[in-house]
Amino acid sequence: MWRSCGADVTIVEALPRLLAAEDEDSSRQLERAFRKRKIKALTNTPFKAVDHTDSGVRVHVENGEPIDADLLLVAVGRGPRTEGLGYAEQGVALDRGFVVVDERCRTNVPNVFAVGDIVTGLQLAHRGFAQGIFVAEEIAGLDPTPVADAGIPRVTYSDPEVASVGLTEAQARAELGDEQVETLVYDLGGNGKSQILKTQGSVKLVRQKDGPVVGVHLVGARVGELIGEAQLIYNWDAFPEDVAPLVHAHPTQNEALGEAHLALAGKPLHAHS
Numbered sequence: 001m002w003r004s005c006g007a008d009v010t011i012v013e014a015l016p017r018l019l020a021a022e023d024e025d026s027s028r029q030l031e032r033a034f035r036k037r038k039i040k041a042l043t044n045t046p047f048k049a050v051d052h053t054d055s056g057v058r059v060h061v062e063n064g065e066p067i068d069a070d071l072l073l074v075a076v077g078r079g080p081r082t083e084g085l086g087y088a089e090q091g092v093a094l095d096r097g098f099v100v101v102d103e104r105c106r107t108n109v110p111n112v113f114a115v116g117d118i119v120t121g122l123q124l125a126h127r128g129f130a131q132g133i134f135v136a137e138e139i140a141g142l143d144p145t146p147v148a149d150a151g152i153p154r155v156t157y158s159d160p161e162v163a164s165v166g167l168t169e170a171q172a173r174a175e176l177g178d179e180q181v182e183t184l185v186y187d188l189g190g191n192g193k194s195q196i197l198k199t200q201g202s203v204k205l206v207r208q209k210d211g212p213v214v215g216v217h218l219v220g221a222r223v224g225e226l227i228g229e230a231q232l233i234y235n236w237d238a239f240p241e242d243v244a245p246l247v248h249a250h251p252t253q254n255e256a257l258g259e260a261h262l263a264l265a266g267k268p269l270h271a272h273s
Helices: 024-036 125-139 169-176 192-197 227-235 254-264
Strands: 010-012 040-042 047-052 057-061 067-069 154-156 161-166 181-187 202-208 213-220
Touching: 010 067, 024 040, 024 161, 024 169, 024 202, 024 213, 161 227, 169 181, 169 202, 169 213, 181 254, 192 254, 202 254, 213 227, 213 254, 227 254
Parallel strands: 010 040
Antiparallel strands: 047 057, 057 067, 154 161, 161 213, 181 202, 202 213
16 A cells, blocks of 8 residues: 555565465465565564654664664554453453354353454454354354354455465365375466456465365455355365356456366366466
């Protein structure tokens, strides 16, 4: 946002890449897009201290020169706010401020449930909605299916956007073994609507060999709008061959999902290299 307004921006990140929780390829593409926009990203660079100066601030980092800037914006993430709300007095177990629950959102106290940002996992509004519905149905005796974090769509609202569902390639290889994982990357350069939007990016599919798609990773403008179909593919254990025959409207970015599955099913159509 700041760069879009004309400001020079330097990102200081202690972790090895900007999007540590996303697939490594997605993070690499975002960093490349940022470089093209003249956004400087210092990864593997822990913050040390900040001094106020006559012109703004001087930021000190480990293993690097100080950075002089007009303004320092600090983003440290979010945590649960449970202190003083009576949980401990009622005997509800806490861990670092988070309410401890099982897969059915039950606490250690009978008939007490917890959902949303106060339980460990993805701190996303739509996860909280889904867990709230789950608990209501659980109390009603409908025996609903637990909400699994891996099946929840994730979107980073950057420019370009990053969206994903399921396992990263690294997670899939750790869980299934290297020989049981196949991947395919479809470049948005082969997608007509992405060319119209002048966006770059890709659709990356992670598949269990001879099995279902276990991860979908998207980079590009508006890809957060594509994650709905992607989460259906993941949550229904769809094979590439199941998705390949589905017809996607032209010209839409949604085509890119279809094209990626066509290619992974051995029937590439509009490929871009």
